[in-house]
Amino acid sequence: MFNDTPSSGKSTAALHAASKRVSIKDIARLARVSHSTVSRALRESPLVNPETAEKIRRIAAESGFRISAVARSLATSRTFTIGVVVTSIDDPFVAEVVKGIEDEAIEHDYSVFLANCHADPEREMKVVHSFEDRRVDGIVVTASRVGALYGSVLERMHIPIVLLNNQHPSHFAHSICIDNFDASRQLVAHLIALGHRRIAYIGDRFGHGSDSERFSGYRAALDEADILFQPDLVVHGDGKAEGGKEAMAKLLAVHPHPTAVFGYNDMTAIGALKAIRARGLRVPADISLAGFDDLPLGLYIDPPLTTVRQPKQQMGRMAMQSLLTLIEGNQAEQNVRVAGELIIRQSTAAPPDSHSKENHPCNSSSAHKTGHKRK
Amino acid sequence: MFNDTPSSGKSTAALHAASKRVSIKDIARLARVSHSTVSRALRESPLVNPETAEKIRRIAAESGFRISAVARSLATSRTFTIGVVVTSIDDPFVAEVVKGIEDEAIEHDYSVFLANCHADPEREMKVVHSFEDRRVDGIVVTASRVGALYGSVLERMHIPIVLLNNQHPSHFAHSICIDNFDASRQLVAHLIALGHRRIAYIGDRFGHGSDSERFSGYRAALDEADILFQPDLVVHGDGKAEGGKEAMAKLLAVHPHPTAVFGYNDMTAIGALKAIRARGLRVPADISLAGFDDLPLGLYIDPPLTTVRQPKQQMGRMAMQSLLTLIEGNQAEQNVRVAGELIIRQSTAAPPDSHSKENHPCNSSSAHKTGHKRK
DNA sequence: CTGGGCTTTGAACACGTGTGCATAAAAATC
DNA sequence: GATTTTTATGCACACGTGTTCAAAGCCCAG
Numbered sequence A, B: 001m002f003n004d005t006p007s008s009g010k011s012t013a014a015l016h017a018a019s020k021r022v023s024i025k026d027i028a029r030l031a032r033v034s035h036s037t038v039s040r041a042l043r044e045s046p047l048v049n050p051e052t053a054e055k056i057r058r059i060a061a062e063s064g065f066r067i068s069a070v071a072r073s074l075a076t077s078r079t080f081t082i083g084v085v086v087t088s089i090d091d092p093f094v095a096e097v098v099k100g101i102e103d104e105a106i107e108h109d110y111s112v113f114l115a116n117c118h119a120d121p122e123r124e125m126k127v128v129h130s131f132e133d134r135r136v137d138g139i140v141v142t143a144s145r146v147g148a149l150y151g152s153v154l155e156r157m158h159i160p161i162v163l164l165n166n167q168h169p170s171h172f173a174h175s176i177c178i179d180n181f182d183a184s185r186q187l188v189a190h191l192i193a194l195g196h197r198r199i200a201y202i203g204d205r206f207g208h209g210s211d212s213e214r215f216s217g218y219r220a221a222l223d224e225a226d227i228l229f230q231p232d233l234v235v236h237g238d239g240k241a242e243g244g245k246e247a248m249a250k251l252l253a254v255h256p257h258p259t260a261v262f263g264y265n266d267m268t269a270i271g272a273l274k275a276i277r278a279r280g281l282r283v284p285a286d287i288s289l290a291g292f293d294d295l296p297l298g299l300y301i302d303p304p305l306t307t308v309r310q311p312k313q314q315m316g317r318m319a320m321q322s323l324l325t326l327i328e329g330n331q332a333e334q335n336v337r338v339a340g341e342l343i344i345r346q347s348t349a350a351p352p353d354s355h356s357k358e359n360h361p362c363n364s365s366s367a368h369k370t371g372h373k374r375k
Numbered sequence C: 001c002t003g004g005g006c007t008t009t010g011a012a013c014a015c016g017t018g019t020g021c022a023t024a025a026a027a028a029t030c
Numbered sequence D: 001g002a003t004t005t006t007t008a009t010g011c012a013c014a015c016g017t018g019t020t021c022a023a024a025g026c027c028c029a030g
Helices: A012-017 A024-031 A035-042 A050-062 A069-076 A092-107 A121-133 A151-157 A180-193 A208-224 A241-252 A266-278 A312-327 B012-017 B024-031 B035-042 B050-062 B069-076 B092-107 B121-133 B151-157 B180-193 B208-224 B241-252 B266-278 B312-327
Strands: A081-086 A111-116 A138-142 A161-164 A174-178 A199-204 A234-237 A260-263 A288-290 A307-309 A335-338 A341-343 B081-086 B111-116 B138-142 B161-164 B174-178 B199-204 B234-237 B260-263 B288-290 B307-309 B335-338 B341-343
Touching: A024 A035, A024 A050, A035 A050, A069 B069, A081 A092, A081 A121, A092 A111, A092 A138, A092 A312, A092 B092, A092 B111, A092 B121, A111 A121, A111 B092, A121 A151, A121 B092, A138 A312, A161 A312, A174 A180, A174 A312, A180 A199, A180 A208, A180 A260, A180 A288, A180 A307, A180 A341, A199 A208, A199 A241, A199 A266, A234 A241, A241 A260, A241 A266, A260 A266, A266 A288, A312 A335, B024 B035, B024 B050, B035 B050, B081 B092, B081 B121, B092 B111, B092 B138, B092 B312, B111 B121, B121 B151, B138 B312, B161 B312, B174 B180, B174 B312, B180 B199, B180 B208, B180 B260, B180 B288, B180 B307, B180 B341, B199 B208, B199 B241, B199 B266, B234 B241, B241 B260, B241 B266, B260 B266, B266 B288, B312 B335
Parallel strands: A081 A111, A081 A138, A138 A161, A161 A174, A174 A335, A199 A234, A199 A260, A260 A288, B081 B111, B081 B138, B138 B161, B161 B174, B174 B335, B199 B234, B199 B260, B260 B288
Antiparallel strands: A111 B111, A307 A341, B307 B341
16 A cells, blocks of 8 residues: 555655645756756756756656646747637537547647537627637637627737638638538539439528538539529528428429439438428439438438538648648648538439339329429 | 727727737736736726726727736636546537536636547547646546546546546546436336337447446346346447447347347447348337437437437536536535436337237248247 | 724735756867 | 866746735824
8 A cells, every 4th residue: 555655756755745736846846956957858958968857857757747838838828729619519510520620639739628609699709708818829610600700809819710611701711611512513413413303402591601602513513414403493491400301391392393302411401301201202212312511420311311521520630730830830721622522322313214113102293203394 | 991990099009009919017007007906907806996997997908908817827726727538529429418518617717628538548648638737627527437547647636527427436536427227227118118028238348337237227127027037138239330230130130039129329229220121120110229328310310219318418517517516615416326318209119019910021020929938 | 183994006926837148067179 | 277168057037917915095083
């Protein structure tokens, strides 16, 4: 019971018993040097005699000394700390991004403050102010309408800021953003290649920039295939399952209904899936379905969802890397566009009338199915 | 362009242009008082003349002054900061817990450091040390085998620690933990009430304490219903979908196979679902299936999953509340047991032979079904 | 007018670390 | 051996805030 006291420790043992935290001065006293020398030894400064340095480090280790980051921060005016503001950490998209950020951060000995803002302006102000108070070296903001509100606060802080999939680009911040247009175009091209002509898009009325970019990609793919754009095949949800379900219900009221549906994101598509099932239709036999984001969820539903993968962790890492570059005072690319990856799973297939052979006991569909009207 | 300069500002305007951060001394100079008075005014101390205080606060606000939390921390040896160490933030369970923690924290003007450890001992040491360096006021650890490794480090820090769903209880830490035994017992009792007699349990070989508690609950429910425990109906996965799938395959090799399966957690159950489907069997018509945790995922799969809800956000909040209590120097309950809530959805139903009428093209099931052998 | 109590303020030090500068000691050069 | 250069160390101050203590100013009772 006594033998866990280090055998070499003499006066260091007393420190363990003391309730006060051991400071750099305590180490200095034990090593019979000044606190400056201790400071230098611990920072591996070449200005200190190697033997002295080794002795100091040994004593520090034995007494369990840990340097105070807060005192150091005060002296150096660098905290090695960043702030991450997210809408909500329980959003699976956000969680993966944050994972990437944190992993990259810790490798560079940075710590990350996490704060949810719940898309509440008041709360956003509070967390940004808390970051300002804590003198973070940089900030990452994911998926928010920055600038509109607290942009001035951020600007005043004079620290680098990186926005991730931001809805409104800001002149004072850098950004990492998925290439919505191109990914969307690829996805819709995939649907067209399968033989679809009546392809619907369920947007997100709160999606702002990214929604219109994905919509543009959809339009572009249609144009390239000489398919006439039909406004009644575009409806809007809220980016969540409930909204996707309601929007899909509207699409199913159109005659003939679309043979493929592209949702703004995976949650929208999953909501749509529910509505499709409720009408007794099958995916992909009757209707093909695709989403965007590649949430883990998409793998576990039946059928697994075709989607666009956003390299979320990677994007988080990139955001942190930009931040590090900027913190060091170097230039970084202002607006980075990241390519999405088309993930084809079982929710998309050829439309039912391509080589029609299958019947199912459902009233509202095949009866009206006539294929595409034009061309 | 010029009129955004506050009309009342005279010398404060110069501050805006200055690149150096404005400190409490700058405010003192502007207000023609000492920095002590400014400090007191900003902390709403009754020791300062109300008019002076008001004037100081106005000047501070106009010059966009924000007090330095790091300097304050150094002076007060309180950081109003906590550390949260998680296995990985992209685990949906963890994400919800962290949300609860952060929401509670910010309401009390605490900021949270988030760190993933990926169940890697080396990484765990690193993040715990970083928390120590940063002088956090408290630590929450979720779902880890604390104590074994860095317990001594934690103990040395002399700060409150709350473990959430910890596998190994530690004498020096407080804990918030779901009542695995009782929730599990309720769930299995539900299956029994539906008429099931051959009920399997898929455990988690890495689940340690919580696995054996859930298993005990399973056993208790069987005992209460006088159902003989059959060791071949207990297999083990890894807590993830893949392991659940493999484990379920083993269960399907048993003749007659179970009519109900209880998975250690939702991911295990979802893996099991895949294996069941692969054999051409249906849930719940042929086999009832239940999980544990109530991940959002369980709502979106088909059929929606019967499970035990862990009030994750609430548990996060409770952890933070305990921490706050302890930080204030008060006593808090050492080990809090939280009740789970049985969530009955469509993945559980009566066993197929209860009022047998339905046939399906599957060989390995109903033929051997004989009900429970004893009693 | 005097003394005592109250209110308000400022001076000084503390918190723990980093760093420029001076200096002592050691080594190298002549 | 004297001088210069190099190496190693300590002193003192800075970082921005909180806090104790003393003191100045004020009010009021006597």
